[in-house]
Amino acid sequence: MASQPRSIASAPPLTPNGRRQLRRGTGARAGETLAAYLFLAPYILVLGIFTVFVAVYGVGLSLFKVDIGFTTPEFVGFAYYQKLFAQLAYASDSDFWISMWNITRYTFFVVIGETAFALLLAILLHNIKHLKGFFRTVFYLPAVTSSVAVSLIFLWLYTPQGGINYLLSLVGIPGPHWLEDPNFALPALMILNIWSTSATFMIYFLAALQDIPTELLEAAEVDGADRFRVFWNVTLPLLRPAVFLVVALGTIGAFQMFDQAKFMSQGGNGGPLKSTLTPLLEIYGKAFTDNQFGYASAMSVILFIVIFIFTLVQRRLIDVKN
Amino acid sequence: MAQVSAQTQASAQAATSAEARRPRRFFRPVNILIYVLLAFFTFTSLGPFIYSLVSSFKPETEVLAFPPTLFPVHGTFDNYAELLKGGAFTRYLFNSLIFAVAVAVLNVLFSAMAGYALSRMEFPGRNLVFVVTLAVMMIPTPVTIIPKFLVMNSLHLINTYWALIIPSMVQPFSVFLMVQFMKGLPKELEESARLDGASRWRTFYQIILPLVKPALTAVTILSFQGAWNDFLWSLLVLNSNDMYTLPVGLFQFKSAHYTQYSLLIAGSMFNAIPVLVLFFIFQRYFIEGAVGSAVKG
Numbered sequence: 001m002a003s004q005p006r007s008i009a010s011a012p013p014l015t016p017n018g019r020r021q022l023r024r025g026t027g028a029r030a031g032e033t034l035a036a037y038l039f040l041a042p043y044i045l046v047l048g049i050f051t052v053f054v055a056v057y058g059v060g061l062s063l064f065k066v067d068i069g070f071t072t073p074e075f076v077g078f079a080y081y082q083k084l085f086a087q088l089a090y091a092s093d094s095d096f097w098i099s100m101w102n103i104t105r106y107t108f109f110v111v112i113g114e115t116a117f118a119l120l121l122a123i124l125l126h127n128i129k130h131l132k133g134f135f136r137t138v139f140y141l142p143a144v145t146s147s148v149a150v151s152l153i154f155l156w157l158y159t160p161q162g163g164i165n166y167l168l169s170l171v172g173i174p175g176p177h178w179l180e181d182p183n184f185a186l187p188a189l190m191i192l193n194i195w196s197t198s199a200t201f202m203i204y205f206l207a208a209l210q211d212i213p214t215e216l217l218e219a220a221e222v223d224g225a226d227r228f229r230v231f232w233n234v235t236l237p238l239l240r241p242a243v244f245l246v247v248a249l250g251t252i253g254a255f256q257m258f259d260q261a262k263f264m265s266q267g268g269n270g271g272p273l274k275s276t277l278t279p280l281l282e283i284y285g286k287a288f289t290d291n292q293f294g295y296a297s298a299m300s301v302i303l304f305i306v307i308f309i310f311t312l313v314q315r316r317l318i319d320v321k322n
Numbered sequence: 323m324a325q326v327s328a329q330t331q332a333s334a335q336a337a338t339s340a341e342a343r344r345p346r347r348f349f350r351p352v353n354i355l356i357y358v359l360l361a362f363f364t365f366t367s368l369g370p371f372i373y374s375l376v377s378s379f380k381p382e383t384e385v386l387a388f389p390p391t392l393f394p395v396h397g398t399f400d401n402y403a404e405l406l407k408g409g410a411f412t413r414y415l416f417n418s419l420i421f422a423v424a425v426a427v428l429n430v431l432f433s434a435m436a437g438y439a440l441s442r443m444e445f446p447g448r449n450l451v452f453v454v455t456l457a458v459m460m461i462p463t464p465v466t467i468i469p470k471f472l473v474m475n476s477l478h479l480i481n482t483y484w485a486l487i488i489p490s491m492v493q494p495f496s497v498f499l500m501v502q503f504m505k506g507l508p509k510e511l512e513e514s515a516r517l518d519g520a521s522r523w524r525t526f527y528q529i530i531l532p533l534v535k536p537a538l539t540a541v542t543i544l545s546f547q548g549a550w551n552d553f554l555w556s557l558l559v560l561n562s563n564d565m566y567t568l569p570v571g572l573f574q575f576k577s578a579h580y581t582q583y584s585l586l587i588a589g590s591m592f593n594a595i596p597v598l599v600l601f602f603i604f605q606r607y608f609i610e611g612a613v614g615s616a617v618k619g
Contacts, residue, residue: 029444035522036445042428043436043492044451050470050489051458058469068475121363124356131360137605138364141371144601144608145594146551148569152576152590153374156583161388163373195366203609256464259553263576280464280554287468288558297468304465311460 062298067291080298096299098274099282100306106190106278107254107310113194114201115246119239121198122205123231136206143199151263154192155179158264179264182275189260189276197253201246208242209235244318248311255307256280279303371594378402378588385584401588413564414571415592418550420483421567425490426546430538432492437500438526442512452501455494464554471558485559486567490549496541499611503537504530540607547597547608568593 037044062081065074087094091101121139125132142150157163158178165175178188212235220230258280262268269285270277279299287296373392377385378401380394405411439445440452470489471480479485507530515525531538553569560566566574572589579585601608 032443033445036439036443036448039435039439039443039522039526040451042432043497046432046489046492047454047458047494049473051461051466051494052454054466054469054473055458055461057473058466061469061472066472068472120359124360124363128353128356128360135360135364136609137602139367140605140609141367141598141601144547144597145371146553146569146597148551148553148572149590149594150370152572152586152593153370155576156374156377156385156587157370159386159583161386163370163390166388166390199367252460252462256462258464262553262557263573268577283468284554284558287471293468293472300465300468304462307462307465 058297059301061294062301064294066293066297068293070291073294076294080295081302083295084298084302095274095277095282096279099270099277099279100303102186102270102274102276103255103257103278106186106193106257107251109187109190110193110197110254111247111250113190114198114250115243117194117198118201118246119205119243121202122209125202125206126209136203139202140199142196145196147196147259148263150192150196151260154188155264158188179266180272182273185265185272185275189257189264192260192264193254193257197250201250204242204246205239208239212238240318244315247314247318251310251314252307255303255310258284371598374587375591378584378591380584382582382584385587401584404585405588405592410563410571411589411592414566414568417483417565418568421486421552421556422546422549424483424487425549426542428487428491429493429496429545430542433496433500433541434531434534434538435526436492436497437504438530440497441501441504442507442509442530443522455497458494459498467554467558470555474559480559481561481565483565486549486552486556489555490545490552493545493548496545499541500534500537503534507533536607536610539604540611543600543604543607544611547600550597551593 063075063077065071065076084094084096087097091097125135125139128135159165160175160177160180164178168175176184178184216234216238217230220234225233257278261270261276261278261281262284265276265281266272270281280303283296283299283303286299287293376393379397379399380391381396381398381400384391384395440448440455474480474485479488511529511533512525515529520528551569552567553573556567556570557573560570563571563574572586572593575589576586
């Protein structure tokens with residue numbers, strides 16, 4: 001229907017596809033398709049090479065022994081996977097599995113922390129009338145600041161005589177040697193990341209809270225439910241999709257932690273005693289220090305599968321309809 | 323009788339609920355507690371930035387003093403002077419600016435073009451491209467860093483601006499945001515333009531783009547921020563001091579001066595402040611961008 005006036009309209013053939021439309025009559029659709037793909041060309045090129053192809057290439061790489069500039073790639077099949085899974089038997093000696101164990105603990109606490117904190121901030125903001133915009137802006141600051149700047153700032157705040165231990169000393173708590181103590185280095189990174197990521201998720205929760213129809217809450221109040229019960233029985237179930245989204249994005253993000261560990265771990269390689277070794281640090285080291293790109297790719301693939309499984313399990317647990 | 327009492331009861335209930343809505347929901351002690359908590363979180367969010375900003379004007383001894391001083395006792399610009407000495411930092415800033423501006427400009431143009439095709443044109447393969455766009459947003463990007471690096475290496479683009487710019491010059495999330503904004507515009511807009519003989523490109527450029535200015539601003543700012551803050555990818559593909567962006571330069575600097583906290587804090591300010599200034603000017607768009615991404619769930 002729309003193509004008829006269009007082919008008349010393009011009588012002065014301004015564009016190649018206009019000309020094509022005239023020549024072929026019903027070629028309007030072909031012209032439209034060509035035009036669409038011209039609009040899409042840069043996107044399809046970049047998406048095709050740097051996302052889709054690269055993902056497939058990465059899986060393929062994990063089956064080869066690849067070092068840059070020394071030997072030609074050599075097919076090794078699943079050797080790297082076998083090697084990595086064989087290391088599970090003595091996981092506490094395997095850097096890769098140490099890093100996976102670290103990141104799992106890290107993700108567990110960071111996701112719970114950031115989701116709870118984001119929800120708390122959103123509920124607080126949702127219930128005030130004054131200064132709402134001001135508080136939202138202030139809370140959002142850590143989320144827009146680069147992880148590099150934040151890491152440098154906290155590197156200093158976490159020193160044994162630094163700002164954080166000073167505040168702890170004011171309330172009578174002797175602060176630990178955060179980044180130098182294997183028991184506290186990973187928790188220090190957890191606290192930092194909860195602090196820096198919660199605000200983004202707060203925005204998601206605020207949007208979800210605003211979408212809840214007020215009639216529903218009023219109906220519950222008319223039925224005599226108190227604030228807490230309204231929240232627990234009406235608001236929270238309606239926030240489920242938002243909770244799933246936050247937990248899923250939080251998990252994907254937390255599993256990829258790199259910048260903070262690179263900047264803040266002792267030696268920049270997961271110290272002290274590998275307590276802050278993350279899979280990305282390990283993958284980075286294997287590829288760019290040890291020149292074992294195939295081996296590192298096998299690690300990437302395992303990491304990807306683990307993240308994927310976690311996301312699926314969360315979807316099942318949080319039980320989002322539709 | 324029963325009817326009347328039911329009615330009065332109903333109206334009484336309506337009255338109490340109407341009355342309850344304000345005074346009870348904003349019940350005093352709860353209200354005070356809320357503001358106390360908000361004030362506390364303001365301190366925790368803002369504190370580290372303000373404290374490091376003022377501390378970047380302190381000499382090293384004061385930065386490490388215990389108990390710490392809040393305001394500089396002997397204020398100094400030495401840290402900044404030391405950083406800018408020799409010109410390496412100016413170079414890092416320049417490289418970061420090129421990277422971030424190029425990515426912002428290209429990404430806003432290309433993602434608007436892609437979003438236009440996906441939201442307002444009919445063609446075979448449209449759904450496939452859109453579904454792939456949604457799917458790849460869930461791929462953790464760092465998982466693909468190694469093959470991406472090898473592709474760049476075989477293209478001989480390592481240690482060039484291209485290695486930084488090309489993979490980020492059109493981003494699936496930006497395309498998605500554009501589709502969300504453009505699909506709501508009325509169809510008649512374009513049809514009348516097409517009747518007047520305007521080409522697809524002119525319709526896109528003169529009719530559609532001006533109508534989605536908020537989305538364009540959001541994408542520009544978010545992609546500038548993403549490039550300005552990027553560390554991992556830049557660390558992989560850059561390997562000489564004259565090509566380092568600010569985050570990579572700061573990392574090298576940190577490795578060399580890991581105990582000179584006064585310099586590290588001053589350095590972090592170079593990285594943090596430009597984005598914070600952008601955020602204060604355009605905060606609505608930062609937040610709209612974040613909400614836009616919430617829709618995809």
